[in-house]
Amino acid sequence: MSDSEISVYDMVGGDPIFRRLVDLFYDKVQADPVLRPMFPDDLEPGKQWQFLFLTQFFGGPTRYAQERGHPRLRMRHMPFPINQTARDHWLNHMLESIDEVGIDEPARSAMRDYFERGSTFMVNLFPSENIDEQQTKPEES
Numbered sequence: 050m051s052d053s054e055i056s057v058y059d060m061v062g063g064d065p066i067f068r069r070l071v072d073l074f075y076d077k078v079q080a081d082p083v084l085r086p087m088f089p090d091d092l093e094p095g096k097q098w099q100f101l102f103l104t105q106f107f108g109g110p111t112r113y114a115q116e117r118g119h120p121r122l123r124m125r126h127m128p129f130p131i132n133q134t135a136r137d138h139w140l141n142h143m144l145e146s147i148d149e150v151g152i153d154e155p156a157r158s159a160m161r162d163y164f165e166r167g168s169t170f171m172v173n174l175f176p177s178e179n180i181d182e183q184q185t186k187p188e189e190s
């Protein structure tokens with residue numbers, strides 16, 4: 050097997066490393082005043098989906114697909130008001146978690162690239178759609 054056939058999942062050390070990554074990431078989400086209100090009270094189910102998705106995405110077992118079906122991630126994120134600020138908080142927590150776990154190159158860059166692009170793709174609230182303006186009724190004359 051050539052190097053190019055080794056998945057990121059295998060490169061980093063499989064399940065235990067992804068478990069640690071997701072634990073660290075969720076600790077940061079829990080402490081984040083921008084992100085915490087967006088997430089449900091019970092973080093555990095989402096944490097498990099995140100673990101199953103990421104292990105699958107990076108070349109590990111296809112457990113997310115078996116248990117949850119097609120990811121359709123952008124659609125699954127539509128209920129949450131994800132603006133640029135929320136995206137930046139999310140991404141910074143993920144990038145910091147990657148370094149706290151101690152993931153080496155080339156897996157580190159592959160993961161960073163994916164999270165940078167993926168988090169941008171998840172933005173669904175843009176400045177022109179300011180949520181306060183949408184919710185403010187026109188003034189009565």
Ligand code: HEM
Nearest residue numbers: 087088095098099102125129131135136139164167168171
């Ligand atoms: C590459 C970027 C991202 C990936 C791979 C990702 C992945 C996921 C996955 C796999 C789930 C669980 C889906 C399911 O229920 O099956 C999820 C849920 C969620 N994500 Fe993301 N996400 C990303 C970016 C973001 C961003 C930028 C935000 C907000 C700033 C966000 C907020 C949420 C929230 C609020 C949930 C629901 C959590 C829950 O129900 O417990 N995600 N995400």
